[in-house]
Amino acid sequence: GQNIDQPTEMTATEGAIVQINCTYQTSGFNGLFWYQQHAGEAPTFLSYNVLDGLEEKGRFSSFLSRSKGYSYLLLKELQMKDSASYLCAVRDWDSNYQLIWGAGTKLIIKP
Amino acid sequence: NAGVTQTPKFRILKIGQSMTLQCTQDMNHNYMYWYRQDPGMGLKLIYYSVGAGITDKGEVPNGYNVSRSTTEDFPLRLELAAPSQTSVYFCASSKDVTNYGYTFGSGTRLTVV
Numbered sequence: 001g002q003n004i005d006q007p008t009e010m011t012a013t014e015g016a017i018v019q020i021n022c023t024y025q026t027s028g029f030n031g032l033f034w035y036q037q038h039a040g041e042a043p044t045f046l047s048y049n050v051l052d053g054l055e056e057k058g059r060f061s062s063f064l065s066r067s068k069g070y071s072y073l074l075l076k077e078l079q080m081k082d083s084a085s086y087l088c089a090v091r092d093w094d095s096n097y098q099l100i101w102g103a104g105t106k107l108i109i110k111p
Numbered sequence: 112n113a114g115v116t117q118t119p120k121f122r123i124l125k126i127g128q129s130m131t132l133q134c135t136q137d138m139n140h141n142y143m144y145w146y147r148q149d150p151g152m153g154l155k156l157i158y159y160s161v162g163a164g165i166t167d168k169g170e171v172p173n174g175y176n177v178s179r180s181t182t183e184d185f186p187l188r189l190e191l192a193a194p195s196q197t198s199v200y201f202c203a204s205s206k207d208v209t210n211y212g213y214t215f216g217s218g219t220r221l222t223v224v
């Protein structure tokens with residue numbers, strides 16, 4: 001079956017680094033997305049990985065290992081505004097290229 | 112550039128009532144989507160469209176209908192509201208099925224009582 005797992009909640013300190021993991025099981029992997037969602041707001045696109053390796057975009061980086069069905073989102077120099085939920089989504093060609101979403105990881109930043 | 116506009120932002124319906132959630136995008140995106148988001152759950156795809164005149168069911172289509180008469184508009188219709196349809200609904204669009212992320216509307220919080 002198709003499944004995406006993320007930790008439900010994580011806590012980190014302002015200025016620190018945090019890694020949010022995502023593991024997936026899909027029959028037709030065709031790319032992995034990370035989105036940020038602040039409470040009461042819509043998700044916003046952060047990153048996309050389709051090949052193995054690290055994609056860096058400012059303070060945010062995303063890593064993919066297709067053989068392990070694993071990705072992580074790395075957030076550096078944490079700011080209070082980074083308090084949000086982070087959603088992992090996998091595009092699956094077996095589902096007509098639609099996204100399958102994880103439940104999200106709520107990240108709490110403490111001063 | 113407004114992006115994806117959803118209306119209304121909030122709505123309370125009684126069981127058995129009907130309503131239409133409106134969604135409009137001004138980015139000339141071919142693909143549009145309707146999702147629902149329940150607490151502790153991932154986004155669930157209700158319906159999607161790859162272009163004007165073409166719609167397809169997602170993971171949870173029962174109780175909903177859609178139409179796509181123009182590239183810009185993709186309304187979602189609830190015919191007989193049920194408490195199980197209490198949720199936050201998001202409309203989204205994308206240029207196509209590549210590495211472009213989705214652009215989401217601000218959401219509609221619907222309560223059925």
